[in-house]
Amino acid sequence: MSNENVADGDVRRKGGLGQRIAYACGNLGQAAFYNAMSTYFVTYVTSCLFVSYSKALAAQMIAVITGLIVVIRIAEIFIDPLLGNLVDNTTTKWGRFRPWQFIGGLVSSVLIVLIFSGMFGLVNVNTTLFIVLFVITFIVLDVFYSLRDISYWGMIPALSSDSHERSTYTALGTFTGSIGYNGITVIVIPIVSYFTWTFTGAKGQGQAGWTSFGFIVALLGLITAWTVAFGTKESTSALRAKAQKNGNPFEAFKALFQNDQLLWVALSYLLYAIANVITTGVMYYLFVFVLDEPAAFSITGIIPLIAGFIMAPLYPILNRWIPRRYLFTGGMVSMIIGYTMLALFSSNLPVVIVALIFFYVPAQFIQMTAILSLTDSIEYGQLKNGRRNEAVTLSVRPMLDKIGGAMSNGAVGAVALAAGMTGHATAADMTASNIATFKTFAFYVPLVLIILSLVVFWFKVKIDEKMHAQIVEELEAKLASGEIVDDEAQVVEAVEAADDEAQAVIKN
Template sequence: MSNENVADGDVRRKGGLGQRIAYAFGNLGQAAFYNAMSTYFIVYVTSCLFSGVDKALAAKLIGVITSLVVIIRIAEIFVDPLLGNLVDNTNTKWGRFRPWQFFGGLVSSVLLAVVFSGMFGLVNVNSTLFIVVFVITFIVLDVFYSLRDISYWGMIPALSSDSHERSTYTALGSFTGSIGGNAITILVIPVVTYFSWVFTGENAEHQSGWTAFGIIVAVLGIMTAWTVAFGTRENQSALRANAEDNGGPLQAFKAVFQNDQLLWVALSYLLYAIANVTTTGVLLFLFKFVLDNQAAFSATGVIAMIAGLVMSPLYPILNRYIPRRYLYIGGMVSMIVAYVMLALFSSNIVLVFIALVLFYVPGTLIMMTVILSLTDSIEYGQLKNGKRNEAVTLSIRPMLDKIGGALSNGIVGFIALAAGMTGDATAADMTPTNIHVFKICAFYAPLILIVLSLVVFVSKVKITEKMHAQIVDELEAKLASGEIVDDEAQPVEAAEAAAAVGDETQTVKN
C-alpha cells in the first residue's frame, strides 16, 4: 500500500460521517446566498428599491446599479486568484481554509442584509451618497463572499486526494447546494409578499418584505459557514505536506496560465455559466410578463430542487460506470433541447415546464464534472510546474460563477428596461416587440453559448479519471525520490497519451 493510500484512509477515518455532514451543510447557505445575489438582487433593484423615487431618476439609478455590479464582478477576474493565493498562504492552527469560512461567512452575510435593506433607506435621502456607499459595501461584501466560496471548494483536496472521495464531498456539497439555491426560488415571492403584508398591510412587494428576505438569507449564511468552520478538519497527505510554499501573487497567476487543462475547463464552464445564470435570472419575467402566471414561478424552484436532490447522490454512482466526460456531454445535449423548446413554446406553460425539467436535470452533472475536473487539475499543475495551488486553482470556478452572475445582472437590467418590465408593468402592457427582445436575450443568445461550451469541452478538455490516477502515481514517485522540478510537462503529456487509449471504454476503479 502506498503512502498516499495510507493518507487517504486516514483522511476518511478522521473525517467520518460528522465531517461529511458539516461540509455538506455549508453549501446550503452558500448556494442560497449566491442565488439571492446573482438572481434576485437585480429583481429587487428593478422592482422595488427605487419605488419611492421619480420614475426618470429611478430608471437612471437602475442603469447605474446594474452597470456597477457588472464592472465590480468583471474586476474579479484579477482579484479572485489573488484571494485564492491568500487562502493558499494562510497558515493557522485552525488550518488554511476554516478561518475564511468563519470570517467570510460572517462579514458577507451581514452586508447582504444591508444591501437588501436599501442601505437603510438612504436612496430616499441622497441618491449620490447612496451610490457611493453602495459601491463600497458591495465590493467588501463580494470580497468576503469570495473568500468564503473559494475556501469552501478549495477545501476538498485538503480533505482527500482520492478521486472517488473527492466526488463524494462534491456530491454532498452539490446536494445541499441544490436545496439552498432552489429553496430561494421557491420561497422568495411568498417570503417577500408575506413580510410586506405584515409590515404594511398590503398584499404586494414592498421594501420591508425584501429586507426580511435579506435577513433570512444572511442568518442562514452565517449558520452554515460556521458549521464548516467548526465541524471539519483539514488533513495532511504526502502531496500537501510537500507543497507548503505556494508563492506570491505572481506565482499564482503563472500557475493558472501554465495549466492548460484548467484554462480549457474554465472557458467551457464560463460559456455555460453565462448562459445558465442569464436564463435563470429572467425566468421570473417569463412567468410574470409572458405567461401572466407569476404564482406558478415557485414551481421552477421545486423542479430544480428535485433535480438536484436526485442527481447529486446519483452522480458518483453513474460515474462508476460512465466517464464524467460523457455525463457532461449528455447534460449539454439536454440543455440544448430545453433552450429550443423554451424559445419556440414560451407561451405554453405545459411545454415550458417540460423544457425546465430538461434544463435543470443536467445542471448537477455539468457542475460536478467541472468541479472535479478543476480539482484534478491541481495535481496536473503540480506535476507540470512543481507547484501545488489548491485554493488558487479552485478559485477559478467561483470567479467564473460571479462573472456569469455579473453579466446576468446586466442582462436582466437591460431586459427590464428595454422590454418595459419594470415597476408596475404587467403582462397586459407587453407588446410583440417586448416579447421578442426577451426571447432573444433569455433563450437564443444563451443557446449559442451552450453550443460553444460543448465544442470547447469536447475538443480541448483531456483530463479524465484515468489520466488523474496516473498523474497521482507519478507525483508520488517523484515526491518520494525528490525529483519534482519546475518543468514536468513531458510526464503529463505521457499520462495524457496513455489515458486517451483506455478512457473510451473504462473509468478508474476507485
C-alpha cells in the first residue's frame, strides 16, 4: 500500500485518471456485497437454508433468523457514527480511510462466505449452536462492512473540496455501484442454479449454489476494496489540515445533531431508502408468485443496469445546468408513477416492465443528490459548529442504508410468511388475500414513504451547489484571517495559559 498522500494544499484540482478508476472500482464490489446481504441473503434463508426442516419448524426458524437480522441491524444504527468517529480519528502513514478499505474488505469477504454456507452445514447439525454463531458472525460482518462503506464514501472530501469535482467521484462510484448492485440481480439465479446442478446434479437453487454465490460475491468484494486501498491517495487541504480533531464519540454525536441540514437530508433519504429497498427486496416474489414468470426475473436487474450506464454519467453533465434539487424531484415523480402502475397492474407483465422503467431509471439521480448533499453538509457543519467530521457525517448514509436493509429483511420475511410465499409454494397456491397482502407491503406503503421523502427534501433541505460554494469561501476566508483557529494554535495557547498560571502560583 503506497504511503504517499498528496499534501500540496490544492485538493480542488481534478484527480488523476488512475485514481478515478481505482475509486470507481470500489463500489462495484461494495454494492454487489450490499445487495447480496440486504436482498438475497433473506431469499436464501426463506427458500433454502431450512429446506431439510419440517414446514412448521422451518417457518419458526425463518421468523427467528429474519427477526434477529432486523434487531441486529437496528441496534447497529447507533454504532455507525462511532465507527465513523473511529475512521475520523485514524492516523496512519497511509491516510485516514485507505487502511479500512484493506481491513474491512478482507474480514467482511471471509464472513459472507460463512453465512451463505449455513455456517458450513452447522444449520443441519446443531440448531442452537448455529443461531449463536450466526448472531456473532453477522454482527462482526456488519461492523467490518460498515467500516469499508463509511471509509469509501468518507474519502470523497479527502479527494476534493470542490462540489462539482465531488460530483464526478460520486457519479463514478454510483455508476459502478449500479453495475454491481443490479448485476447481482441479473446473475444470482443463473449462478445459484448452475452451481447447484454442477455439484449435485439437481435442478433449482440448492445449498451448493448459494455457497458458490457467496464465494463469488466475497471475491469481488475483496478485489475491489483492495483496489481502492492501493490505488488512491488522500489529499490535504487547508480546510482539512486546520480542522479541529474530531474528539470523542459523544462530541461526534453532538456535531451530527447540531447539523440541521445533515438531519433533514438524512430523513428524506431514509424515507426513500426504506421504500426502495423494501420494494426491490420483494421483486423476486412478484415474478415467482404473482406473475408466475420466474424466468423473467432478470429484467429487474437488466433495467436498472442499463439505466445506471446511462443516468450515472449523465448526472454530473446535467447538474452543470440543472440544480440537483430539480433532478431529485424529477426522479421522485418518476418513482411515484412507477409505484402507481405496479400497484394497479401487478399481474400484467408488459405493464410491470414499463412500471419498472419508471421505478429504476431515476435511482442514480436520487441517490447521488442525497450523497452530495450529505457531503456538502460537512463544510456546513464546520462553519456552523467549528468542527469538521468527515467520516462521521458520511457514516450517516450507510447507517440509513442499514436501516433500510433491516426494514427490507423484516418486510421480506414478513411478506413471505404472511402471503405463504415460502418453501415449495407456487403461484398456483396464491389466493386473492395473499396477493393483497403482498401488494400492500410491496407497493402501497413504499409509495407513501416516497411522497413523504419528496416533501421533506423540497421544504426542509436548503443546502445546494450555490450555498456550498459560499460556505467554502467563507471558511477559507476565516481560516486565512485566523478567525477560526486550528488545533495546533489552540494547543499552544492552552500550554501558554497553563505556564502563566503556574508562574503566578510560584510567585505567590
